[in-house]
Amino acid sequence: MKTLTIAAALAAATLIATPAQAGDKDGKLQIKLLATGVLPDGKVTAVNNDPLDLTVGADTVVSDNIVPTLAVEYFFTPNVSVETICCTTKHHVNGTGTLSGANLVNDVLLIPATLTLKYHLPLGAIKPYVGAGPAMFIMLDAKPGATVAGAPFNVDDVDMSSNVGAVVQAGVDVPLGDSGFGISLDAKKYWISTTAKFYVAGVNVLESKHKLDPWVISGGVAYRF
Template identity: 30%
Template sequence: MKLQSLVLAAATALTMTTAFAVPAGTWTVAAGAHMVDPKSDNGTVLNDAYSVDVDSDIRPTVSGEYFVANNIGVELLAAVPFHHDITLTDANDNEIEGKTQHLPPTLSVQYHFDGYNMPMNVKPFVGVGVNYTTFFKERIYLGNGNDLELDDSVGIAGHIGLDIPFAETESFRIDARYMDIKTDASLNGIDIGEVDISPWVYGVAFVKQF
């Protein structure tokens, strides 16, 4: 009887969880803004003669997610180009300035903890995926005729977040991502080293479910 009661209770809990889960076939769209905050040590270039510092930037973002199963979604993140200033500093504190723009589309598989009776009906989620970052409009202020290039990057991406519902199909989202972004830099076609950006990306968004 105890075993039967436990099985019945487990089945009831599973049914309740499934009933309130985000069902397969659901779409969500999130519009907001994110800050790309590169790691503090971005590597060295020119035979380790210069340390690299890449600053942060905030831009509008949008993402779409399709639920392939209950509570399991596939999300694509897009954004307008992020702008970053780059500073190269040698041992004598001499600086060379540069800049770049980049787009970091990221594809993730995510699990949403919906239907778990969380306090205030909040809905945490976690995800993992792949980031592709393409760089363009690179500049280096080292006299005329010098050309800086940053190669495209492919790396893993992790995602955690929290959806706070305020209507049946609308939520406020707070999230954070880690992106493994490393790019090979070249000056006038000659390899000068690797720039390790690998940022945390913090954001807020309005989420609509369809």
């Protein structure tokens, strides 16, 4: 996360400092540096393997997180663009219901790879937009939580699957004069799931499917050129 913040700051500084990249409110490229809240759902939707009936009457909750985000957007026309975002986000999974208070998975690190086609409404200086496209949550790491890592479960490995889903978005860009700088607010809703597999000495002792379906809310600064 710290590396991403430094990289984003350097990218912005380079754009600002390079004379050839003069700001233009109608330019083809737009870079955004955003603070982003990732707010997952995290419900169990199916249980594929549970010989100890651990999931009976139980569900899960996934922690929220706030991360820096870098968005890059290319305008094909004044009203049509394509955008991708770059960030990593880390979450914890805890139990609810009969597993209330149980720490199940820690440090779920993922990349929410996203590509959206956007339409900007021609409403003057303030530029609202809507968009939609595919998304893929790339799972980089996950660790057994304290509850399942200890006795009597002794889980020593957790695998969270990477999956493809869909996303819609809506937001607004507010240019600050003709300088190319602006303020951006954005909301995305994802529909995407993952399968969690828990292992003890290489044996799959629990497998369950979870919908993540997060809201992702962002706000920050934009530079168009």
